[in-house]
Amino acid sequence: MEKSKISGKISIEIIYIAIVFSFLLFLGLGNLWNHQIKHEFPYAYFASDAFQHQTRAEGIKEAGSYKNEPFYNVFGVKDVVGYYPPVLYHLAVILSHLSGLEVYDTIYFLPFFFAALSAIIIYFVIRKLSIGSAILAMPLAVLLFYKGAYTGFTWGVWPSLISQFFLVAFFWSIANIDIEKSSFLFAILLSAVIMSHTSEAFFAGFMLTAYFTFRMIKKTATKDLIKKILIGALLTLIISSFYLVIFRGIWMERQPYSYSVIKEWGSPTLFIADFKILILFFAVGLIACFLLIKNENIFPIIMSILMLLFSYTNYVGFGDRAFQLRYFWGVYLSVLFGFGIYHLAKTAYRKWSSAHSIILAVVIFIVISFAGIEYFPSYEKISSPGIMNRNNWDTLQWISKNTEQDAVIYFFYGDAYNQDAILRNSKRTHKLIVPQDYADAINKKEIRRYFETESPGDGGGGAAIRKGLLSFEFKLDEMEKNKEFEGKKDICSFDYYVFDKGTAQTAFAQYNIIMAKELLKKDFVKLVYGNDNTLSIILKNTKPGEDCIEEGTIA
Amino acid sequence: MKKELLHKIQKELIYIGISMIFFVAVFKIIFYNDSIFVAARLVASLFWAFAIPGYFIMLYWNERLELKERFVIGIAVAAAITGITSYYLGLIGINIKWHGVALPLVISAVGIWFGFGKK
Numbered sequence: 001m002e003k004s005k006i007s008g009k010i011s012i013e014i015i016y017i018a019i020v021f022s023f024l025l026f027l028g029l030g031n032l033w034n035h036q037i038k039h040e041f042p043y044a045y046f047a048s049d050a051f052q053h054q055t056r057a058e059g060i061k062e063a064g065s066y067k068n069e070p071f072y073n074v075f076g077v078k079d080v081v082g083y084y085p086p087v088l089y090h091l092a093v094i095l096s097h098l099s100g101l102e103v104y105d106t107i108y109f110l111p112f113f114f115a116a117l118s119a120i121i122i123y124f125v126i127r128k129l130s131i132g133s134a135i136l137a138m139p140l141a142v143l144l145f146y147k148g149a150y151t152g153f154t155w156g157v158w159p160s161l162i163s164q165f166f167l168v169a170f171f172w173s174i175a176n177i178d179i180e181k182s183s184f185l186f187a188i189l190l191s192a193v194i195m196s197h198t199s200e201a202f203f204a205g206f207m208l209t210a211y212f213t214f215r216m217i218k219k220t221a222t223k224d225l226i227k228k229i230l231i232g233a234l235l236t237l238i239i240s241s242f243y244l245v246i247f248r249g250i251w252m253e254r255q256p257y258s259y260s261v262i263k264e265w266g267s268p269t270l271f272i273a274d275f276k277i278l279i280l281f282f283a284v285g286l287i288a289c290f291l292l293i294k295n296e297n298i299f300p301i302i303m304s305i306l307m308l309l310f311s312y313t314n315y316v317g318f319g320d321r322a323f324q325l326r327y328f329w330g331v332y333l334s335v336l337f338g339f340g341i342y343h344l345a346k347t348a349y350r351k352w353s354s355a356h357s358i359i360l361a362v363v364i365f366i367v368i369s370f371a372g373i374e375y376f377p378s379y380e381k382i383s384s385p386g387i388m389n390r391n392n393w394d395t396l397q398w399i400s401k402n403t404e405q406d407a408v409i410y411f412f413y414g415d416a417y418n419q420d421a422i423l424r425n426s427k428r429t430h431k432l433i434v435p436q437d438y439a440d441a442i443n444k445k446e447i448r449r450y451f452e453t454e455s456p457g458d459g460g461g462g463a464a465i466r467k468g469l470l471s472f473e474f475k476l477d478e479m480e481k482n483k484e485f486e487g488k489k490d491i492c493s494f495d496y497y498v499f500d501k502g503t504a505q506t507a508f509a510q511y512n513i514i515m516a517k518e519l520l521k522k523d524f525v526k527l528v529y530g531n532d533n534t535l536s537i538i539l540k541n542t543k544p545g546e547d548c549i550e551e552g553t554i555a
Numbered sequence: 556m557k558k559e560l561l562h563k564i565q566k567e568l569i570y571i572g573i574s575m576i577f578f579v580a581v582f583k584i585i586f587y588n589d590s591i592f593v594a595a596r597l598v599a600s601l602f603w604a605f606a607i608p609g610y611f612i613m614l615y616w617n618e619r620l621e622l623k624e625r626f627v628i629g630i631a632v633a634a635a636i637t638g639i640t641s642y643y644l645g646l647i648g649i650n651i652k653w654h655g656v657a658l659p660l661v662i663s664a665v666g667i668w669f670g671f672g673k674k
Contacts, residue, residue, distance in 0.1 A: 014623055018574070022581040030585040037586045037593050064652065065645025087638030091604075094641060094655040098600035101593075113601070117630060124624050169631035179619045185632060192635030195642065239639060242646075 016358055017120055020138050020365075024116035027369060028145045028153065029109065031381050041393035042104040042425075045386040050108070050156025051421035052458060057089040057103045058427075061096060075457035075484075076408070076429030077475045083250045083461040085243065087196040088162045111158045114165035115144050118331045121168050122300075125175050126335055129297045130342060135357040137338025139364035140278070142379050144330035148268035152327030154382060155267060160324045163197030166190075168331060170204050174211050175299050183228045187235030194240045198247050199321040203310050210306055211299060220296070249472045254462045259317040270326045272308075275333075277375045282333060285340030304335035387416045391535040393425070395498060398529050398538065400427035403496055410453075410494040412515060413438050413508040414536075420456035431494065432456055435508075442511045445554040447518050449547075453489035492548035496528075497539040518549050557671055560617070567622050571610060574626075575602050600655075608659040609633035611666030615673055636662055 032044050042054055052073070059070025066082035066089060074080045092107035099106065119141035126134035143149060152161055170189040176182060194201045212229065215221040237244075272279060289301040307325060311332075314322035325332070345360065346352045369379045392414070399409055409423075409430045416422055423430045437452035457463075462474035479485065491497070497519060499512040519525045519539055525548055530537030541548055575598060582594035609629025616625060641654045 017623065017627075018577065018581075022578075022585065025581075026585045033586070034588060035586050036588040037582070037597055038589055060645070060651065064650035065648070066642060067646055086642040087635070090641040090645070090651065090654070091634060091638045093651050094604060094637065094658075095600055097652050098604055098655040099597045101597065109597075114631075114634070117627065120627050121631065124627065166631065166635060169628065169635075172628060172631075176620075179616060181615065185628075188632060188635045188639070191639055192631075195639055242643070 012355075012358070016135065016361075017123065020141070021116050021120055023365065023369075024119060024141055024144070025112060027142060027379055027381075028115065028150075029112040031383055032154070034383065034385075037105065037109075038101060039105055041390060042108075042388045043385055044108070044154060044382070045104075045156070045388055045422075046151070046384075047155035047387075048419035048421040050154070050158070051387075051419065051424060053088065053156055053158050054104045054107055055421065055424035055427075056084060057092045057107050058425075060089050061093045061103055066090070069458070069461075069463075070424075070427070072424050072427050072429060073458050074461075074463045075455055075459075075476070075479065077463040077465075077479075079465055080461070080463050080475070081246060081250070081466045081472065083246050083464060085159055085163070085195050085197050085247075087166075087192055088159050091162075107158065111153055111161040111165075114162055115153075115328075115331075116141070118165045118168040118328070119144075119334070121172050122331050122334060125168075125172050125303070126300045126338060128175060129292070129295070129300050130339070131354050132346070132352065132357040133335075133338040133342040135338070135354060135361050136341045136345075136364070137334035139361055139368055140334035140337045141330045142365065142368045143275075143377055144328070145379050146270075146330070146377055147274055147380065148270045149327045149330060150380060150382060151268045152324070154386075157267075157324060157327060159197040160200065161327060163193050163200040164325070164328045164331075166192040166196055167200050167204055168328075171207065171299075171303050174208060175297075177211075177225065177228055183231040183235060186228070186232035187239060190232070190236045191239040194236070194247075195243050198251070199324075202321075203307070203325065206310065207303060207306060210302060214299070214302060218296070245470060249470060250461045250464045253472070254460065254464075254474070257317075260319055261317060262314050262319055265314070265320055265323045267320075267323070269323045270329055274377060275329075276377050278337060278377060281340035281344070282336040283340065284344055285336035285338070288339055288343040289336075291343075300335045301339060304332055307332035308336075387419050387422060389416070391502070392416055392422070392500075394534075395529065395536040395538065396423070396425040399496065399498070400425065402528070403428055407495040408493075409496045409498060410491055411498045412500070412512050413503060414498070414500040415503050420454070421458075423456055430456065431489065437488075438508070438511070442507050447515070447549065447552050447554060449492060449549050449551050450488040450490055452487070455485045492541065492546060493544055495541055495544055497525075497541065498536060499539070500536050502535040514554060515549075521550070522546075522548050524548075560614075560671065563617065564614070567610070570622060571602070571606065571626065575599070575606075578602075603659050604637060604655060605630045605633045608637070608662035608666065611663040611670065612636070614666050614670030617670065633659075633662060 045051060056073055060066045066086045069080040069082055071078045091110055092103055095106040096103045119138055123134045123138060126137050166189055170193055173185040173189050190204055193204050292298050311322055311325040367376055372378050407428050409426050409428050411417055411423060411432045413433055413435055417432055420432055432454040434452035434454055441448050459476055463476040464472040464474050467473050499516045501509055501513060503509040516537060524543040526540050528538050528540045579595045579598045582598050583591050586594055609632055610626060612632055613625035613629040637658050640658060644654060645651050
């Protein structure tokens with residue numbers, strides 16, 4: 001093994017680590033956020049899931065706790081138990097209070113911050129095996145912001161990303177399990193995995209089992225090790241028990257595990273072929289690991305190989321949970337990459353040192369980040385405000401601050417509304433017109449009172465109300481039974497109407513204006529927000545249930 | 556022994572202070588369209604919420620692990636403790652707006668207690 005030539009000069013190593021961390025933040029978040037921390041609205045949000053998490057965190061900030069889901073996230077049902085793993089939301093709200101930033105900024109900042117930190121943690125895991133490999137592993141973390149992996153961030157798979165950050169830290173705790181009182185670190189980090197995105201805990205369990213088996217084979221599984229694992233597991237159970245009851249009673253009831261082999265996922269993802277020529281280095285790393293089979297500190301390589309295998313468990317029934325692991329391949333596979341490239345370098349030049357490793361790492365950073373060479377995977381810059389815009393944000397904010405808490409808001413067609421969790425920013429129960437039915441009315445030139453209507457909301461937890469310590473009632477079932485989510489709805493039954501005057505297809509915008517004008521013919525329907533200069537208007541129906549529009553055809 | 560640890564803490568806190576200034580500069584570079592005050596407040600918040608309590612909670616292992624490793628892992632451990640404890644505190648009725656102030660203090664105090672209490 002290489003002897004550290006930089007251990008005495010800690011400043012070089014620390015500077016390298018600090019620069020890598022800063023560089024990852026620059027590439028991943030700096031570019032995406034237009035080099036601003038503070039934004040006027042949720043910036044660079046590209047999918048509904050991102051708004052789902054943002055609005056849930058906003059709800060927690062307002063309520064002061066996550067005892068219940070914000071009602072506007074769950075079809076307007078009140079007292080639904082907070083069922084999503086809570087850690088990300090709490091960290092985002094705390095950071096918002098401390099930094100003065102809006103929750104929509106802090107909840108987006110954290111996954112990038114922690115992902116960059118994951119690359120540093122894995123550095124310390126590999127470092128125990130070889131400093132040179134650890135240094136050379138780090139450039140692969142740039143590929144956290146590459147193709148499908150980047151969409152994990154921009155589409156809002158944040159709880160899984162945060163959970164994987166804690167998973168990496170948990171791996172560090174396994175690698176350091178022989179230090180005194182390591183059970184505490186083990187337990188707190190594993191609990192954070194469970195309470196950030198529970199499914200990653202299964203992979204943590206597999207990893208721990210693999211590590212223990214390895215120690216058994218090596219005949220180093222001492223009584224002390226067994227004791228530490230047992231204490232760690234027991235502490236984890238105690239710490240996360242309250243949430244695990246919710247997980248068992250809600251998630252496992254509503255979305256029970258079922259064996260299914262899926263080869264493709266609805267969301268963008270990565271495949272090993274996406275790493276192009278770098279696969280060669282993974283292969284070298286894999287081969288070289290056999291040289292170290294007798295080494296006590298081989299855990300980082302076991303971890304890297306197993307995480308690669310776990311990422312393909314979609315073929316044995318783990319479904320999208322397997323695909324989600326691929327978002328972090330830039331971290332997990334960095335071990336094989338660093339190990340492979342280090343061994344090649346060391347073979348080519350016997351006097352290879354840590355300084356050489358740093359120089360080569362900088363070159364790899366440049367190639368992966370900026371060169372755009374065909375045979376190399378490379379960072380892909382995304383720079384866009386995303387789905388939300390100033391007009392939509394102002395409109396939704398107006399609703400949240402100026403309408404009655406129990407008002408029901410009806411959204412006519414808007415371009416952004418197909419990512420319907422954006423509407424939860426209204427902080428009111430909301431309904432959304434089905435675009436196909438609206439288009440049908442446009443084609444037939446009809447003014448209608450009844451439209452096919454969606455009831456957007458988070459149905460994953462079934463709108464569960466706690467009935468006892470271990471029992472829950474699912475309001476969603478009752479609502480589905482009453483057919484509240486299906487069919488045509490009478491628009492006159494709602495309290496407010498939102499119309500966008502600017503849409504990509506002008507026919508929708510024109511019809512929105514026509515519908516608004518028709519509604520305003522009734523003296524009990526009033527314009528309460530917007531004017532000729534705004535891109536949206538809001539009407540208030542002061543007599544919900546009364547005949548609010550004359551049905552007919554457009555002249 | 557305790558004097559040595561105290562001396563070590565003083566020295567290491569200076570390094571942490573320097574790293575905080577470094578990251579204010581880094582954040583100002585990354586987010587150059589924002590003022591330095593926004594960057595400084597965010598960095599200070601991150602240090603207050605995660606880095607400082609993480610440092611103290613990892614003090615127990617100061618003989619086994621170098622500062623740089625304790626510092627990085629400490630952030631993860633402090634984030635884990637903060638996120639989980641905040642959830643439970645909220646459930647028992649303590650509003651989350653106080654957690655950002657109180658939890659880092661409590662975690663740091665517990666870390667110091669364990670660090671100095673180590674035999």
